[in-house]
Amino acid sequence: MREVFRNELDDLATQLVEMSTRVSEAIRLANQALRSNDLELAEQVIEADIKIDSLQHVLDQQAAEILALQAPVAADLRAVIGALRMSASLERMGDLARHIAQQVRIRYPESAIPEHFTHTFVRMGESAEKIAEATRELLSHPGLEMVPTINAIDEELDELHLSVFSKIAEAPQGSLAPHHIADVTLLSRYFERFGDHAVSVSQKVEYLLTGNWEPHLSKK
C-alpha cells in the first residue's frame, strides 16, 4: 500500500513537470509569434493551451483521489495540497502565454508591438522564457537553489513592466497610436503576471521543503 501511495505522489510530481514543460514551450512560441508577428504560430499557442488546461484537470482529480483514498498527513499532505496550488499557477501561466498569442492575433496583420517598444519586449520575452525554464527545472529537481534565481528574474520582469509605463508617459503626445498603448500595457501586464505565478510555484516548493509559509507572506 505504501508503495502504491509513493507512486501516486511521484505521478503528481511528474505531471507538474509535464505542465511546466508545456508552459515553457508555450511562452517560447508566444514570444516568437510576438517578435515575428506570426499569426500561424500564435494560433498554435492558443490551441495548445487546451492541453495545459486538461493536464490541470487530470492532476487535480488525481490529487483529490489521493486525499480521499490515502488520507495523507504531514509532509505528504503538504505535497498534495502544494500540487493542487502549483497546478493552478501553471495553468494561469499557460493562460498568460495564450493571452500574449491572442494579442498577436487581435492586432494582425499589424504588429502588436510598436517599434519604440521592440527592445523592451525582447527582454521581457527572454526573462519570461528564463523564468519558465527555471520553474521547469525546479519542479524536475526540487531544491532551494532555484528559488533566488526565480525571484531575481521576477524582479527583472517587474522592472521591465515599470519601464513600459515610463516609456508610455515619456512618448511625445501623438507619437504612439492609442491602440498600441493599450496593447503594450496589456502585454506587459501579462508578462509581469507570468513572473508572479512562477514565484508562486517556487514559494510552494520552498514551503514543501522547509515547512515555512512565511516567504509567501513576505513577498506581498
Next chain:
Amino acid sequence: MREVFRNELDDLATQLVEMSTRVSEAIRLANQALRSNDLELAEQVIEADIKIDSLQHVLDQQAAEILALQAPVAADLRAVIGALRMSASLERMGDLARHIAQQVRIRYPESAIPEHFTHTFVRMGESAEKIAEATRELLSHPGLEMVPTINAIDEELDELHLSVFSKIAEAPQGSLAPHHIADVTLLSRYFERFGDHAVSVSQKVEYLLTGNWEPHLSKK
C-alpha cells in the same frame, strides 16, 4: 467526533463568507475612491487588503488541518478542496480591488479616469459591486440560483472591458494622454478579472452542489 468535524466545516464556510464580505466592502470603497479621486479612501482599501490576505492564510491552514486530522471523503472532501480554491479566488478579488485603489494613488492628484471614460467606469464599478454582493450572497446561502446571475454580470463586465478598447481605438489621435490610455487599460483589466474570479467561485459552489466539473471547463 462527527460533530466537531461538522463544526469545522461550518467554520470554513463562515470564513469564506467573511472573506467575501470584506471583498465586497473593498470593491465598493475602491470604486468610491476612483469616482471621487479620494486618496485617503484609496489608502484605506490598500491597507485593508492585508486583512483579506491573512484571512486566506488562516482559512488555508485550517483546511489543511481538517484534511490531516479528519481525512474527509466524498462531499466533505470536495467541500474542503473547494474552500481552498475559493479562498484563493477571493484573495485575488481583494488584490484587484487593491490594484484599483493603487491606480488612484499612482495618478493622484490627477484622476485615474479621463473624462471621456467616466460613464464606462461608473458602470464597471456598479457591475463589480453587484458581482461581489452576489458572491457574498452565494457563499452565505449556497444554492444554484445565484450562478446564472453571476455569469450574467460577468458578461456585462466583459462587454464593458471590450468597449474600453473600442473607445481607445476610436479616440482622435492626441485627444487622450498616453498615460491615461495605460491607466484605463489596466483598470478595465482589473475589473474584468474581478468578474472572472467571482465566476470561478460560483463554479466551485456549483461543483460542490452538483459534483459536476464540466461548467469549469465549458466556461473557458
